[in-house]
Amino acid sequence: MCVKIMVIGAGQMGSGIAQVFAQNGYQVLLNDISTEYLDKSISNITGRLKKLVEKEKMTAETMAEILHHLEPTLDLTRAGEAALVMEAATENMEIKKKIFGKVEPYLAPEAILATNTSSIPITELASCTKRPEKVIGMHFMNPVPVMKLVEIIKALQTSEETYQMVYDITVKLGKVPVVVQDSPGFALNRILIPMINEAVYSVYESVADVKAIDSVMKFGANHPMGPLALADLIGLDTCLAIMEILHEQLGDDKYRPCPLLCSYVRAGWLGVKSGRGFYSYQ
Numbered sequence: 185m186c187v188k189i190m191v192i193g194a195g196q197m198g199s200g201i202a203q204v205f206a207q208n209g210y211q212v213l214l215n216d217i218s219t220e221y222l223d224k225s226i227s228n229i230t231g232r233l234k235k236l237v238e239k240e241k242m243t244a245e246t247m248a249e250i251l252h253h254l255e256p257t258l259d260l261t262r263a264g265e266a267a268l269v270m271e272a273a274t275e276n277m278e279i280k281k282k283i284f285g286k287v288e289p290y291l292a293p294e295a296i297l298a299t300n301t302s303s304i305p306i307t308e309l310a311s312c313t314k315r316p317e318k319v320i321g322m323h324f325m326n327p328v329p330v331m332k333l334v335e336i337i338k339a340l341q342t343s344e345e346t347y348q349m350v351y352d353i354t355v356k357l358g359k360v361p362v363v364v365q366d367s368p369g370f371a372l373n374r375i376l377i378p379m380i381n382e383a384v385y386s387v388y389e390s391v392a393d394v395k396a397i398d399s400v401m402k403f404g405a406n407h408p409m410g411p412l413a414l415a416d417l418i419g420l421d422t423c424l425a426i427m428e429i430l431h432e433q434l435g436d437d438k439y440r441p442c443p444l445l446c447s448y449v450r451a452g453w454l455g456v457k458s459g460r461g462f463y464s465y466q
């Protein structure tokens with residue numbers, strides 16, 4: 185019998201994580217608060233798998249099998265069936281704590297509770313549960329099916345057994361696990377998001393326009409996409425939330441979010457997911 189996991193949150197990251205687990209033989213319960221979010225997620229995953237079939241990178245039978253491994257559900261109590269529960273909801277401490285509180289009573293005693301947070305302290309999340317030794321950070325990158333890295337973040341309370349199991353699962357998914365400290369932004373976002381913020385400042389201070397800034401980094405630093413296109417892909421609200429955490433917790437003014445980034449988020453220009461960010465996606 186294959187191992188069952190639950191992914192909580194069917195947004196961009198949750199959908200990608202669910203797809204990767206299903207592609208690697210796990211039975212996946214995909215949970216969110218509305219049927220609309222779940223339908224959208226399954227439709228996005230189906231679209232991505234269809235593209236792989238069209239490119240002859242996957243057979244139609246394999247695609248059917250993967251979709252069979254994915255079960256959308258509104259019922260959080262079904263977390264009790266899972267060996268691993270992956271929280272991938274909005275990047276907000278209060279929302280994550282609320283989800284942890286709601287799901288904890290249903291968890292099997294041996295189940296691991298992992299979070300895909302990109303910057304929220306795992307130690308604090310773990311401390312709001314009665315099983316902190318089974319809480320861990322498992323930070324996937326966007327787009328999840330493509331990107332190899334998974335940052336593994338141990339809370340102060342995480343047991344060696346939990347860590348080893350999550351490390352082994354990550355390898356089984358074909359990803360590259362890298363262990364990092366439970367420090368603000370962990371390692372990837374400590375480096376990446378200030379670079380994106382600096383790119384936004386460069387537009388704000390008229391150093392060059394959006395396309396030029398992206399071209400500089402693509403053709404001058406060999407990045408696969410420019411920092412502003414990448415910000416649109418990550419979500420400008422997520423970039424701002426991470427920048428605010430770095431600023432608040434590390435204190436230095438060099439982490440101050442660019443006012444232009446704040447304005448775009450206030451305007452609802454969040455990037456690819458809202459149809460407009462530094463570029464238009466209509």
Ligand code: CAA
Pocket residue numbers: 232235239241302324325326327328329330331372373376408409414418422
């Ligand atoms: N889902 C699944 N597959 C996708 C995809 C998606 N959203 N987007 C692209 N792909 C696949 C394509 O199907 C294609 O697959 P094949 O090689 O099998 O044909 C492959 O990726 C390459 O795609 P494209 O040819 O369309 O375009 P590209 O070569 O420009 O690659 C990209 C697109 C993979 C996104 C690349 O530009 C890239 O690596 N960009 C940087 C992404 C990055 O830095 N991500 C980390 C963000 S930080 C983060 O996520 C952490 C956080 O907490 C904020």
